[in-house]
Structure formats: C-alpha cells, structure tokens
Amino acid sequence: MDEINSKQFISVRLDKDLYGVEITYIDSIIVMQNITRVPKAQPYFLGIINLRGEVIPVMSLRRKLGLPDDEFTNVSRILIVKPEPSVAPFGIIVDEVNEVISLDRDEIELINYDEDDTMAGFSAGIGKLGDELINILNIPEIITGNEK
Amino acid sequence: MDVSQYLEIFIDETREHLQSLNEHLLVLEKEPENEATINEIFRAAHSLKGMAGTMGYKKMQRLTHDMENVFSEIRNGQMKATSRLVDVLFKGLDVLEEFLVNIQTDGTEGKTDGQEIISDLNKILESGLGKDDSSASDAKDSASTPADKGEDKPSKDYGKYKFKSLSIDEHEKKAIAKAKLLNLNVIGLTVYIQEYCVLKGARAYMINRSLEEHGEIIKLSPSAQDLEDEKYDYDYSAFVVTKETPQQIINNAISVSEVKEVVADYINLEEKELEKYLNIIKNEEKQSALSMTSGDSGDLKAKTAPSRKQPSKPIANRSVRVDIEKLDVLMNLVSELIIAKNSLVSSSSSLHDQLEIAFYDQIEYLERVTTNLHESVMKVRMVPIENVVNRFPRMIRDLSKKLNKKMELYMTGEETELDRTVIDEIGDPLMHLLRNAADHGLESNEERKNQGKNPVGSIYLDAYQDGNNVVIEVSDDGKGIDVEKIKRKAIDRGTITEEQASRMTDKEIINILFMPSFSTSDKVTDVSGRGVGLDVVKTKIEALGGDIEAKTKLGQGSNFIISLPLTLAIIQSLMVQISTEKYALPLGNIQTVENVTPDEIKMIQGKEVLNLRGNVIPVIRLGEILDCEKSQEAEELVIVVIKKGERLAGFVVDDLIGQQEIVIKSIGKYIDNHKIISGATILGNGEVALILDVNSLV
Numbered sequence: 001m002d003e004i005n006s007k008q009f010i011s012v013r014l015d016k017d018l019y020g021v022e023i024t025y026i027d028s029i030i031v032m033q034n035i036t037r038v039p040k041a042q043p044y045f046l047g048i049i050n051l052r053g054e055v056i057p058v059m060s061l062r063r064k065l066g067l068p069d070d071e072f073t074n075v076s077r078i079l080i081v082k083p084e085p086s087v088a089p090f091g092i093i094v095d096e097v098n099e100v101i102s103l104d105r106d107e108i109e110l111i112n113y114d115e116d117d118t119m120a121g122f123s124a125g126i127g128k129l130g131d132e133l134i135n136i137l138n139i140p141e142i143i144t145g146n147e148k
Numbered sequence: 149m150d151v152s153q154y155l156e157i158f159i160d161e162t163r164e165h166l167q168s169l170n171e172h173l174l175v176l177e178k179e180p181e182n183e184a185t186i187n188e189i190f191r192a193a194h195s196l197k198g199m200a201g202t203m204g205y206k207k208m209q210r211l212t213h214d215m216e217n218v219f220s221e222i223r224n225g226q227m228k229a230t231s232r233l234v235d236v237l238f239k240g241l242d243v244l245e246e247f248l249v250n251i252q253t254d255g256t257e258g259k260t261d262g263q264e265i266i267s268d269l270n271k272i273l274e275s276g277l278g279k280d281d282s283s284a285s286d287a288k289d290s291a292s293t294p295a296d297k298g299e300d301k302p303s304k305d306y307g308k309y310k311f312k313s314l315s316i317d318e319h320e321k322k323a324i325a326k327a328k329l330l331n332l333n334v335i336g337l338t339v340y341i342q343e344y345c346v347l348k349g350a351r352a353y354m355i356n357r358s359l360e361e362h363g364e365i366i367k368l369s370p371s372a373q374d375l376e377d378e379k380y381d382y383d384y385s386a387f388v389v390t391k392e393t394p395q396q397i398i399n400n401a402i403s404v405s406e407v408k409e410v411v412a413d414y415i416n417l418e419e420k421e422l423e424k425y426l427n428i429i430k431n432e433e434k435q436s437a438l439s440m441t442s443g444d445s446g447d448l449k450a451k452t453a454p455s456r457k458q459p460s461k462p463i464a465n466r467s468v469r470v471d472i473e474k475l476d477v478l479m480n481l482v483s484e485l486i487i488a489k490n491s492l493v494s495s496s497s498s499l500h501d502q503l504e505i506a507f508y509d510q511i512e513y514l515e516r517v518t519t520n521l522h523e524s525v526m527k528v529r530m531v532p533i534e535n536v537v538n539r540f541p542r543m544i545r546d547l548s549k550k551l552n553k554k555m556e557l558y559m560t561g562e563e564t565e566l567d568r569t570v571i572d573e574i575g576d577p578l579m580h581l582l583r584n585a586a587d588h589g590l591e592s593n594e595e596r597k598n599q600g601k602n603p604v605g606s607i608y609l610d611a612y613q614d615g616n617n618v619v620i621e622v623s624d625d626g627k628g629i630d631v632e633k634i635k636r637k638a639i640d641r642g643t644i645t646e647e648q649a650s651r652m653t654d655k656e657i658i659n660i661l662f663m664p665s666f667s668t669s670d671k672v673t674d675v676s677g678r679g680v681g682l683d684v685v686k687t688k689i690e691a692l693g694g695d696i697e698a699k700t701k702l703g704q705g706s707n708f709i710i711s712l713p714l715t716l717a718i719i720q721s722l723m724v725q726i727s728t729e730k731y732a733l734p735l736g737n738i739q740t741v742e743n744v745t746p747d748e749i750k751m752i753q754g755k756e757v758l759n760l761r762g763n764v765i766p767v768i769r770l771g772e773i774l775d776c777e778k779s780q781e782a783e784e785l786v787i788v789v790i791k792k793g794e795r796l797a798g799f800v801v802d803d804l805i806g807q808q809e810i811v812i813k814s815i816g817k818y819i820d821n822h823k824i825i826s827g828a829t830i831l832g833n834g835e836v837a838l839i840l841d842v843n844s845l846v
Contacts, residue, residue, distance in 0.1 A: 036828070036836040037729065039774040041819045048815055048828055050836045053487065055813040055828045088816050143818060 005105045009127070011134055012013070012094040015067050019094070020101070020127055020136045027080040027089050029097055031060075032072050040049040049091060051080065058091035064142060065122065072097075090143060101134075103127045108136060155255070158203050160469070162248050165192045165199075166216050166238065169241055170542045176222075177545075180229040187576065191370070191379065196244070198381050208247045211262045214269045215240050219371055233272055235549075236540070240265045284415045308411045311336035311385035314369050316417075323366045324417055325425030327389040332363070335394050337401065337412035338385045345406040349378040355404050356386070356693065362400060363390025382408075387415060472568060474521035475529050475747040482525050483519075483718060483811040487830055489518050490808065494832025517807060522718050530565035533611050533620070536575045537562055542583060544607065547586045554593050554604040555586060566618050570692050570712055574620070577685040581622040581708050582607060584681065589626035589706055599703070601625070615693075617736060618714060623707035629700035658698045662686040690696045693826060695843040697793050709793065719812060721829075721839065723805035727776035730837040732810055732829055733799070741804065743784050758787065758798050765796045767791065768845060773824065792846040799845070812839060 009020035010029075028051075035047040044063035048055050055086055058078060062070050070076070070093060078091040108125040124138040156647075172189045175182060193216045200208035215237060221227040243262040250258035314336070316324070324334045345351055352375040359365055366388040370380045388397060394412035401410045417425070496511055497504060537559055544557040566574070590605035592595075597603045610621045631654050638644045638660050644652070664683040691697050694712035713719070713736070721732040722741075742760065749756050749767055756767040767787065771779060779802050787798040810829040815838075826841035 034835055036838065038815065038825060038838065039776075040824060045819050048819070048836050048838075050830050050834055053311055053484065053830060055815055055830070055836055057816050057819045059818075088818070090816070091816050 006102050007105070008100055008102050009134070009136065010079070011098040011101050011129070012077075013096040013098060014061055014065070014094055018098070018129070018132055018134045019061075019101070019140065020134045021079060021081065022136070023100065024122075025081045025083065029083050030078050030080065030091075032076050032078065032093075046093070050077070051091075056080065056089055056091055058093060059093045059142075061094060061137075061142075064092075081139050083143050092142070101129060103129070103134075103136075107119045155251075156205065157247065158199055158450075159252055162196060162199060162244075165196045166241060166245055166248065167538055169196075170238075171538065173237055173241070174541050174545060176229045177231060177234045177260075186219065186223045190216070190223055191374075193219050194381070195379050205247065205251065205257055207257045207262060208244060211240060211243060211247075211266060214266050218269055218273055224774075236265065236268045236272060238546075240269065251527060256366070257365060308338060308340075308407050308409070309336075309413060310338040310383060311369075311387070311411075311415075312413070314367070314385055314387075316367070321421060322425050322428060323389065323416060324387075324415060325422055326416075326429055328422065329426060329429065330703055332389050332391055333393065333416040334366075334384065335363075335388050335390060335392070335397050335412050336415040337388065337394070337397060337410055338383055339401055339407060340383045340409040342406045342408045343382055345382075348380070348382070349376045351404065351406055352376070352380075352384060354402050355407065358400055358404055359388050359390075361384065362389045362392050362397065382498070397602050431599045470528075475568070478525055479529065482522050485716060486518050486522065486809055486811055487832075489514055490810075490832035491834070492832070494566050522809070523587045526567070526714075526718070527565075529568045531568050531571045533571065533574070533618075534562040534565050536571055536578065537611075540579070540609065543579065544582065544586060547583065551587060552592075553586070553590055555590055555607060556604055557582070557607045557609065559609045564611040564613055564618055564620075566712060567714065573692055574710075574712070575687060577688050577710070578609070578622065580681055580685050582609070583622040585622060585626065585706075589624035591627050595627075602757075613714075614711070617711045620710045620712070621707060622710075623705060625705040628702045628704055629658060629661070629698065629706050630702060631700075634658070634660055658700060661698060662696070671826065690823070690843075693841075695792065711793070719810060720809055721810045722788065723831075723837065724770075724786075724801040725803040725805055726771050726774060726801050729774075729776055730805065730831070730835070731770070731774075732808070732837050732839040733788060733790070733800075733842060734839070735807065737790050737792065739789040742787045742788055742789060742798070745784055746781065760789065760796070760798070763796065765798050767798045767800060769800045770840075770845075771800070772803070773845065790842045790846055795846055797846045799842075810837075810839070 008023040010023055010026060012019050012021060028050065033049040033051075035049055036044065037047040039058075040045070044059050046058050046060050048057050060070050062068065072093075073095070075096045076093060077097045078093055079097070080089050080091050082089045108127045110125045118120075121141050122138055124136040124141075127134040127136055169192050170190060172185045172192070175185045176189065179185065193212055197209055197212040197216055200206075200425060218227070218233070218237065222229055225232070240262065243260060243265055246260060247257045247262075250256060327334050339355055340353075341348060341351055356365060356372070356375075358369070365386050365388050368375065369385045374380060375384055390397065392400070394414060399411050400409060400412045416422075443454050493511060493515070496507065525845045540559070541557050544555060548555050585607045590607070591599070591601075593603045593605075596605065606625045608621070608623045610623075612619055633654075634657050635644075636650050638657070638694075639646055639649055643660060643663065649657070662685075684697050689710055689712070692712055694710060696711075697709045698706065699709065700706040713734075720735040722735055722738055723730055723732055725731075742758075744758060749758055751757075752764075756769070758767050759762050770776075782802070786801050786804060788801055788804075790797050790799055808831075812827040812829060815825060823844040824841055825838050827839045828836050829839055831837050
C-alpha cells in the first residue's frame with residue numbers, strides 16, 4: 001500500500017454511526033473512569049479524570065455533535081487525543097472502539113462546506129468502508145470550534 | 149582560551165555588578181561624599197571591566213573603562229557626582245545592560261557601541277578636571293577633610309609597588325607598631341598573577357597560605373573574600389608581619405605556580421605615628437596585665453590575634469547555583485511522592501483492623517518526612533523579592549526626572565521570600581502599579597505645596613508575609629482615586645448605567661478600575677494612561693493564584709494590596725463534601741469552621757447572612773453556586789468561614805472530610821470554569837477533586 005496516499009484511522013461507534021479518528025492524534029485508549037464534574041464548564045465537557053497522575057479534561061462527543069446523551073456501557077471508551085503533538089491532551093468518550101482501518105486519500109470525500117452547518121466543520125471528510133460510510137473527525141476543530 | 153563555558157557565569161555576575169552599580173549610584177547622587185559607596189562603585193566597575201575584557205567583549209570593556217575613569221576621579225575627590233554626571237553614568241549603565249541582553253541572546257554585544265556616552269563621559273572628565281565651577285567648590289570640600297586626604301594619595305605613582313599606595317587603617321598601624329616592638333618586619337608586597345590563570349581565587353588562597361607559614365597577613369587588598377571570589381584583576385597587595393626579609397618573602401610567594409611577579413618592601417610608619425601607637429599598645433598591655441594576671445602572650449600569634457581578626461577569611465560563600473529546571477524536576481518528584489503517600493494513607497485506612505500499630509507509626513513518620521521534604525524543597529525555590537524590587541529605585545528616579553515631579557520610593561520587606569515562578573511574573577505588575585502611582589497618584593510639586601503637603605511625593609512598597617500568603621502593598625500619598633470621576637467615566641463609556649452607579653458602593657466603583665481598557669487619565673502620557681493597565685495587572689496576579697485590592701482616600705493617597713500564595717505547587721487544604729462531590733479549600737484562607745442551626749441564618753436585602761459573634765458575614769451556599777445536586781437540609785449547617793483580606797464569608801458545606809496536603813494540578817485551558825476552580829488534585833484513591841478559588845467566590 002502506498003504510504004503517502006493512505007492514512008490509518010481508528011473506527012469508533014457513536015449512537016448508530018461510524019466515525020474515524022486519524023491514528024496520529026491518538027495518545028491512548030482507556031476504559032471508562034470516574035469523571036469529576038467541573039461546575040460551570042461547557043456542557044459538553046463532562047469533567048476531568050486522572051490519567052496516570054495527570055489531570056485530563058474529558059468531553060462527550062455525543063453532546064458536542066448534538067446527538068442523544070451518553071449511556072455508558074462496558075464497551076464505552078475514552079480516546080485520549082492530542083490536537084497537536086506538543087499541546088495538552090483531552091479525552092473524548094465514544095460508545096465503542098472497533099478497529100484500525102486504512103483509507104486511501106481518494107477514498108475520502110470532503111463534504112461541502114456550509115456556513116450554517118457547524119457539524120460540517122467537525123468533519124474532515126467521509127470515507128467509504130465497504131458498504132458503510134465513515135465520518136472522519138476533525139480533531140483540532142472539535143476542541144476549538146463551537147458546538148451546535 | 150575558550151571562554152564560552154564561562155558565559156553563563158559572566159552573564160549572572162555582570163547582572164549583579166550592574167545592579168550594584170545602579171544601587172550605589174543612586175546613593176551617590178544623594179550623598180556625593182559617601183566614600184564607602186564610591187569605593188563600592190569603583191570596585192564593581194573595575195570587576196566589570198576585567199570580566200568583559202577576559203570574555204573578549206571589547207565595547208563593554210571600553211565603556212566600563214571610561215566610566216571607571218570618571219569613578220576614579222570622583223574617588224580622588226577631583227570631581228563631584230553632580231546630577232548631570234549621574235545621569236550620564238546611568239545612561240552608560242543602560243548601554244551596558246543592552247550589551248548584556250544582546251550577549252545573552254546571540255553572544256555578541258550588538259550594534260550600538262555607546263560612543264555617544266563615551267564622548268559624553270570624556271567631555272565631563274575634561275571639563276570636570278578643568279575650570280568647572282562645581283569642581284572648584286568640590287576642591288574646597290575635600291580640602292576641609294584633610295584627614296581623608298592625608299591617608300590616600302592615589303595619584304602618586306608607585307609603579308609596580310602598588311601596595312605602597314594602600315591606605316593603612318588604625319588597627320593596622322597598631323599591628324605594625326606592635327611588630328616593631330617584637331622586632332619583627334612588616335613587609336608589604338604586591339603579587340602579580342599570570343593572566344592565563346583560570347582559578348585566580350584558588351591561586352590567591354595558595355599564595356596566602358604559603359605567606360602565613362612565615363608570618364601573619366595583617367592586610368589584604370582587595371579583601372580575602374574578594375580574592376576568593378576572584379573579584380580582582382591580576383594583582384593584589386598584602387602586608388605581612390614576619391621574621392623574614394622581603395627577598396625571602398618574594399621567593400616564597402613566587403614558588404607558587406602561575407605567579408608572574410612579586411614585589412615587596414619593608415613598611416614603616418612615620419616616627420611620630422609609631423610612637424603614638426607604641427604608647428597605645430603599652431597602655432593596653434598595662435590594662436590587660438592588671439585584669440589578667442596569668443598567661444603571657446609573648447608569642448607572635450597571640451599578639452597579633454586582634455589585628456588578625458580583620459583580614460581573616462570571612463565565612464565562605466556556601467551556596468551553589470542550580471538551574472531552575474532541576475528544581476522544577478525535584479519539586480515534581482516531591483509532588484509525586486506526596487500523591488503516593490496520600491494513596492498509602494487512604495488504602496491503609498480501609499484495612500483498618502488487619503494492620504499493626506507499628507504500621508501506622510511508620511505511615512505517620514512518612515507523612516512527617518514528606519511534609520518536611522516538601523517544605524525544604526519549597527524553601528530552596530524561594531527567592532527574596534529583593535531580586536525584583538531592587539530595580540525600582542532607579543525606575544522611580546528616572547520617572548521623577550521624566551515627569552518633573554519630585555518623589556521618593558520607600559521600600560520595606562525586600563527580604564520577604566516568594567516562589568521563584570511567582571517572582572519571575574510579579575515584576576511587571578508591580579512596575580505598572582509604581583508607574584501609576586508616580587504618574588497619576590502623585591500630584592505635581594506645586595499642587596502638593598498648595599495643599600500643605602510635603603512637596604516631595606512618597607511612594608511606598610511594602611512586602612510582608614501573612615500566614616500562607618505574601619502581601620505586597622504599593623501605596624502613595626498623592627491625590628487618591630476620585631470615585632466620582634470613575635463613576636462619571638464609567639457611565640460615559642457605558643460600562644455601567646446611571647442607575648447601577650447609584651447603587652454601587654465606593655469599593656465596587658473602585659473595582660471598575662480593574663476592568664479591561666478603563667483609564668481615568670484625561671491625557672495619555674508616555675508613562676501610563678492608555679488603559680491597558682490595571683486589568684492586565686489583575687489578570688496576571690490572578691493567574692498566579694493571588695488577588696489584588698484597591699483602597700483609597702481622596703486627597704490622601706491610594707493603596708493597592710496584592711496578596712500572593714507562598715507556593716504554587718503544594719498546599720494544605722481542607723477537604724469538604726458538597727452533595728456527593730469532594731472539594732478542596734486552601735487552608736490558608738480558612739478562618740474558622742462553625743456549626744450553626746438553619747434559623748441562625750437571616751435574610752438581609754435578599755441575601756443570606758450570619759451573625760458570627762457580632763460580625764455579620766454573608767453566607768454562600770456552595771452547593772448552589774457549584775450546581776450540585778440538592779442535598780437534604782440538615783439540622784445543623786457546617787459553615788467554613790473564609791477570610792479574604794479583611795472580608796469574611798461563610799461557605800455552607802455538607803460535611804468536613806479533613807485536612808490534607810494536596811498537589812495542585814492545572815485543569816488545562818480547554819475547560820471554561822469561570823474562575824471558581826483554581827485547579828484539581830488527585831486524592832489518595834485516585835479520584836480527582838477540584839480546588840475552589842475562594843478569592844473569586846467571596
């Protein structure tokens with residue numbers, strides 16, 4: 001496979017849909033933890049956790065994307081991601097982590113940007129995985145952009 | 149010689165010398181005759197020149213050389229330190245500082261060469277020595293102090309025999325006379341060390357050791373401490389009391405390696421003086437013989453003991469320079485240790501029955517050790533605020549000239565210590581407050597005179613420790629803050645409405661000053677008034693976990709009170725339970741804890757208050773502010789009384805968990821928390837608890 005033209009993603013499930021997170025953003029994947037609520041924080045930030053002695057904020061991706069609220073199960077996971085290599089990490093909660101997939105660049109289609117649709121900003125494109133479509137998440141935009 | 153490895157030391161020491169020059173020049177301006185100060189200045193300039201030369205910084209060397217010339221004339225009493233001269237010298241220091249900054253950034257001195265200053269200096273030098281009026285009056289001044297003049301005649305050139313130009317103190321003369329009495333020689337010598345010598349301090353020490361084998365050193369110039377600290381060029385002078393001849397002493401000293409040349413000669417007192425001191429010694433001996441019948445002190449050592457005390461080696465400088473990063477690492481490790489200890493404590497308490505008493509003893513011991521360890525590391529990181537504030541007198545002097553207002557800065561508590569990280573950040577806010585005080589706070593000299601005040605304005609900077617906080621107050625005796633003026637300005641700018649303004653207390657109005665881009669100054673000056681000020685100060689201080697408060701009396705002055713936490717990393721806290729959540733309150737802010745019944749809480753103007761022993765304090769229900777789930781109204785409320793400055797407030801909590809040493813961790817930038825949370829901490833069981841910022845809640 002061509003190194004330059006393909007990228008690896010972790011496919012995760014959120015509600016009924018598949019999402020992809022580029023593997024270079026991912027620091028680690030951990031099981032659900034006790035989350036300490038932070039008062040007055042943005043609604044999509046559920047709070048903070050202790051990850052090996054470091055305090056890390058955790059956000060609910062469902063809330064950020066305007067999906068129905070989380071229900072934590074024993075397959076729920078927290079992806080610890082870094083929007084840039086040198087900045088502090090944060091956690092995003094997903095319903096399930098599936099597998100590592102590779103997508104060629106031409107297998108990813110950018111969706112048309114629409115000013116009113118903030119959700120489009122959180123997407124870095126739509127990938128085709130067999131019959132299914134996978135929404136590639138734009139991690140830097142998720143931490144900086146405004147929710148719906 | 150490769151000097152790059154000494155660059156850091158050079159930069160550090162140059163900064164110290166420049167600071168010392170700055171301070172002493174300020175003193176000199178006020179007391180132009182202060183000899184000790186002039187000597188200090190001369191020494192600092194001299195070391196600076198030597199160091200710059202060694203490191204190959206030619207421009208720096210050149211400028212310091214010319215400045216040194218001026219200092220030397222001042223020292224000789226040929227010139228007077230006029231305000232104009234001091235101005236030029238200060239400018240020279242600024243250029244030197246510029247060089248230093250450039251050296252620090254790219255290793256070169258930069259483009260400016262200070263030529264202007266050099267020519268200014270030379271002009272002053274020429275006119276000062278010539279027919280300048282001030283020097284004429286100065287000549288009279290120095291003539292009126294013939295005692296000083298008689299002692300040092302530095303203008304006479306003794307060539308290599310530099311020791312002959314040294315002035316001899318009372319007690320040294322006495323020692324010389326005593327030596328004569330015992331038929332010993334007093335030999336003066338000047339030692340020249342090879343210029344390539346790297347450890348000058350050690351070399352001087354070795355030479356002195358070898359001299360001491362044959363006699364007693366009664367005088368060293370520069371002092372033993374300076375020699376050890378390498379604060380001398382390549383030569384130094386000494387007086388030795390010995391049985392040997394000068395030639396023997398020379399042979400002795402030259403045998404030490406890296407010594408280039410030694411010159412020596414007998415030192416004799418004038419007949420009259422010798423007699424005078426001999427008489428003194430005889431009288432003393434009679435007295436001591438009366439008081440002390442036993443024990444004769446015939447041998448040389450005992451005889452010269454009192455005179456030896458002076459030049460004997462002062463307590464050596466027992467400190468080490470450590471990179472701040474290493475200290476940070478150390479502090480992090482201590483933090484981790486405390487987390488580990490906390491988790492050990494918490495897991496041991498769950499095993500309650502199965503553990504032996506001895507185990508708990510050990511745990512307690514561990515707790516004590518970690519607490520002490522933390523304290524020690526913290527102390528290592530503590531720096532006196534002197535390091536920041538010592539540049540302020542100079543700044544105020546410059547401001548005074550610039551604004552054409554006479555003012556004095558009075559500082560106290562410079563020795564108060566703060567964490568290094570805080571020290572690094574606190575300089576700018578303090579500078580800002582001082583500039584404000586100088587520009588807006590103080591009235592012009594005429595205005596002050598008309599109001600019957602001392603025409604010279606006063607600015608105070610006081611620092612002191614208050615419990616777990618350090619308080620720094622910046623105050624002035626100027627016109628104070630005009631509350632009405634702020635009110636009008638705020639209404640004009642739409643910051644507040646007329647109606648709001650009428651309801652606000654003076655204190656609340658003053659707090660408007662801390663809002664972004666608010667300036668009451670009618671005109672923008674060079675110094676301040678652009679409105680990017682107090683809000684930046686406040687933000688900075690809050691970022692350091694501190695707080696700022698303003699007080700004022702119209703016509704009498706204003707007072708800005710900054711309080712800062714002693715340390716940023718680890719604090720003692722009171723853990724409390726609110727609903728199902730745990731929160732930490734910094735122990736330093738807690739006054740008392742009270743149990744009250746719900747009916748003791750009264751409503752005043754729609755707000756809950758508590759009458760606490762005659763003190764009515766507001767009651768804050770933390771559960772509501774923190775949006776916790778409602779807990780049942782208990783029969784008895786636990787109220788933690790918080791003190792912020794002079795204000796008290798009661799925080800209602802559900803339960804107290806206990807006192808705990810906690811490590812503060814940042815919750816990062818992603819989460820927006822409206823400042824009520826100052827950080828988080830990891831508890832013994834791995835849970836995360838939030839630390840409340842009581843300053844923002846009260």
